[in-house]
Amino acid sequence: AQKITQTQPGMFVQEKEAVTLDCTYDTSDPSYGLFWYKQPSSGEMIFLIYQGSYDQQNATEGRYSLNFQKARKSANLVISASQLGDSAMYFCAMREGGGGWTGNQFYFGTGTSLTVIP
Amino acid sequence: NAGVTQTPKFRVLKTGQSMTLLCAQDMNHEYMYWYRQDPGMGLRLIHYSVGEGTTAKGEVPDGYNVSRLKKQNFLLGLESAAPSQTSVYFCASRRGTEGYEQYFGPGTRLTVT
Numbered sequence: 001a002q003k004i005t006q007t008q009p010g011m012f013v014q015e016k017e018a019v020t021l022d023c024t025y026d027t028s029d030p031s032y033g034l035f036w037y038k039q040p041s042s043g044e045m046i047f048l049i050y051q052g053s054y055d056q057q058n059a060t061e062g063r064y065s066l067n068f069q070k071a072r073k074s075a076n077l078v079i080s081a082s083q084l085g086d087s088a089m090y091f092c093a094m095r096e097g098g099g100g101w102t103g104n105q106f107y108f109g110t111g112t113s114l115t116v117i118p
Numbered sequence: 119n120a121g122v123t124q125t126p127k128f129r130v131l132k133t134g135q136s137m138t139l140l141c142a143q144d145m146n147h148e149y150m151y152w153y154r155q156d157p158g159m160g161l162r163l164i165h166y167s168v169g170e171g172t173t174a175k176g177e178v179p180d181g182y183n184v185s186r187l188k189k190q191n192f193l194l195g196l197e198s199a200a201p202s203q204t205s206v207y208f209c210a211s212r213r214g215t216e217g218y219e220q221y222f223g224p225g226t227r228l229t230v231t
Contacts, residue, residue: 004160035219045161045208045222091160104149104168104212105176106220108161 001026004092006109013082014117020067021077021112023092032096034075036066039089039111048090051075082116089113120144122223124209130229131199139194139226141209149212150192151176151220152184154205161208167192199230 005024013019025034036048051059051066059066067076079086092109125140141150148169153161153176163176165184173184181203183195192211196203206227210220 037222043206043225045210045220047219047221050219093161104166106151106161106163107177108153110158110160 002109003027003096003107004094004109006092006112008112009110010113010115012115012117013079013086015084016081018078018080019082019114021079021090021092021114023075023077023109025073025075025092025094027073027094027096029096032094034066034068035093035095035106036064036075036077037091037093038086039091041088045091049077079114084116084118087114087116122209122211122221124207124223124226126226127224128227130231131196132231133200135199136195136197137199137228138196139207139209139228141192141194141211141223143190143192143211143221145211145213145221146189147211147213147221148189149214150186151210151212152182152192152194153208153210154178154203155208155225156205164194164207199228201230204228204230 032053034051038046049061049064049066051068058068063080065078089111091111094107122143151166152164155161162178164182167173167186170189185193206225208225209223212220
């Protein structure tokens with residue numbers, strides 16, 4: 001079974017609008033972490049936001065917020081007020097476990113390509 | 119601070135040749151990782167290390183070997199390259215466990231003909 005599922009291969013959003021990128025995860029470990037990364041066309045991977053499984057509140061970082069629904073095992077990324085520079089691939093990732101060997105394995109989804117339209 | 123650097127940036131190999139990819143980080147991070155990125159498949163973990171002298175297999179380790187003799191360096195070796203190993207390879211490092219994010223290198227584009 002896939003550990004991370006991103007069901008939207010491509011998304012379009014109008015500049016200045018908000019957009020939600022979906023991510024669902026699969027784990028039976030009570031301790032895990034969820035990450036979102038951005039990959040522009042230049043190829044580098046840029047960290048955006050993190051949510052821990054025990055965090056009570058949804059994570060926010062500037063225009064990025066993570067809509068964490070634990071019971072549904074979803075960790076959707078919300079980008080508010082989209083900008084042209086937000087056009088990129090977005091990857092959801094999960095780290096299972098609290099530490100040690102298995103706690104350092106990361107699983108990535110297949111990504112969502114976001115295009116911001118002027 | 120250079121962050122995470124990867125050498126080389128591009129390489130073309132013939133089937134059966136060997137090569138080593140070098141990853142270096144100057145942030146004194148404990149954890150280091152090697153991924154491959156293929157179209158439509160996201161990033162897949164090849165091997166990782168939780169400290170100097172340690173290595174472990176990830177999701178797709180076959181055909182690769184790694185070594186972490188020094189804390190700042192993580193080497194990925196291909197002993198006998200195959201066309202299926204054509205990919206973009208990313209190295210990453212991480213300060214610690216729990217919420218710490220990974221810092222990625224710029225990637226190495228490898229083509230095996």
